[in-house]
Amino acid sequence: MVVGKMKFPFEKRVKLAQGLWLLSWLATLGGAFTFTLGCFLKTELRRRAEVMDNTEIHIVPNTLMLVGLASLGINYFAGRICQDTLDVARFPRWQSFLKPYFTISIFFTSLMLISVILSYAMKGNLEASLKIGLKNGIRFYKDTDTPGRCFQKQTIDRLQMEFQCCGNTDYKDWFEVQWISNRYLDFSSKEVKDRIKSNVDGRYLVDGVPFSCCNPSSPRPCIQYQITNNTAHYNYEHQTEELNIFIRGCREALVNYYMGLMNTIGAGVLSVFLVQASVLASLRYLQTSTEAVLGQENTEIETEGYLLEKGVKETIMETLDPIIKIFQLNQVASGGGEAGAAEAGAAAS
Template sequence: MAVGKVTFTKAEREKLAELLCLLNWISVAAGAVLFGLGVFLKIEIQKWQEVMSDHGIVCVSYTLLATGLAACCINFLGGKICLDCADTNKFLRWKLVMMPYIICTFFFTCCVFLGALMCYSVHRQLEESLLQGLLQAMRYYKDTNIPGRCYLKKTVDLLQIQFQCCGNSGYRDWFQVQWISSRYLDMTNSAVMDRLRSHLEGKYLTDNVPFSCCSTFSPRPCIQHHLSNSSAHFNYDQRSQQLNLWRRGCRQTLLDHYTSILQFIGITVLLIWMFELLVLTGVRYLQTAMENVLRLGDPDSESDGWILENSLAETARSNFNIIKSLGKCYHVDDDPNINVPNVTTEHEMSSQTNQRLSDRPTMTS
């Protein structure tokens, strides 16, 4: 029994073909949207890729770029096919192309759905990438004279200013790394030397933070040095001065930023996937209805269209049998009767030879 069987008149088939032509052109625009979202995501990732340890999230943008280009090409062809399928004579030119086109479109819609799932599945990977990348960027913050790291200070400062954040999880993360270059330390100062000797690895660790951690909402000049010592500053209470520094860590801020982008892209891609699935279903109905018209031989008659000619179980069973029969074709060499002479055939050939010899005229002396 056919799945989703619908009967179409000639006028309904023509309207369906015209509607699918229009929907395919809309799908071309949807493909351009997918491509644009891929470009936008790639640009957003490149802005802060220096504070990411793993760029696996880039594969999401590449998937969107590929599916966007595929959508433009496939749906452009689909619009031409559906426009010609309104006429029975023109349909004959596309009859052999329809099924491969539908199969390609089906796999394309699966890729669109995969792209939507990827937008929601990279959250944990993105969080781990930001955690390790920010820690590494903070360690190399001071290396402004080393090639490959000289721009990290600028990147981290811009990140903290633009997103109003400080450190990885908070401003105290700067207390655990030496972010001041040794070039700017006075080695003749006994306090500096004592601090270097007090650390096992010889690092200069302080309770200071970079200037980019200063909050613009602070009513007083920013306090970024000796943050653990309340007595070092007049009228300063560490618990009450919440506006002095950005309290939120950059990892969570960046994670929220990318999560909001990916959620928006994921919802958009899901809507495009549902639209593409609708177009694919319509093209399948048009194909089967037009093929049934050709079987009937009357272009003006009604015809049935369906999604599957048989039930799901029967379709799966028939496809499995086809694959199984194709597999047997590769085992012809195992046939025990191969290269064995056919006795019946040889006997028939010898009989025919004798008959021809007997029919020859005999020579008289």
């Protein structure tokens, strides 16, 4: 069953070719835009790689860059083809090229749609990556003298100030780790000794946070130490007073930032996908309607164009059939080789 059959008079074919030429250049710009978005997202993810535990989230920008580059090539050839369809004598040279061209184009266009879906579906992976990455970043905050972690403190401080956040889940995460380096502790002080002895792991834990957690918009000078001790500060009530440090955790802040970024990118790429799909559909109509003119004396006759000569299922099976046959031949060859080796071994014995 033919899918999407339409009639094309000569004037309509000319207008289709002209419109497709403009649309292909628009889609080329869309491909460049997609590649740029992928590069931007990749850069943003790499900027904060120190607070991410894995690189699975990079599949989104990598896919965007790949389909962006592929789109440039696809639409370049689409523009060339639609120019040659206006000259029927030059069109036959493209006929053998068009079938693999459409297969590759549909693959990369589908990959573009998959990248849009991934940009919305990777929230769980992003959150899990940040949860572990930020936890390790806070734990190694004090290791400014350790090779490989020298800039961990700087990274966390910049992150907390830029996104106005504190800790992983919230500011209390800093209470559970020793974030002050031993080189800045006076071990002759009774207070320091008592705090270390009171901890099973021998860590110096305080109910305080780094300076980068302080909210500069607060009218009160920052209370970053003894946050839970009401008597340590004048006119202060920890349970009821609005703290002058950032309350929101950095994981929540970063997830919101990156998901907002990817959702916006996803919407932009989706619009490019629609343009790209329109190019392929228009080119298919132009191809089939022009092929009906070949061999005719009058090239200005009305012809029919269609998207698929057969049904969707039959077309998919016909496209996959050569690939399936190749795999079957490989299996037969490997099976024959094993059988031959077995017979040779039996003869030798």
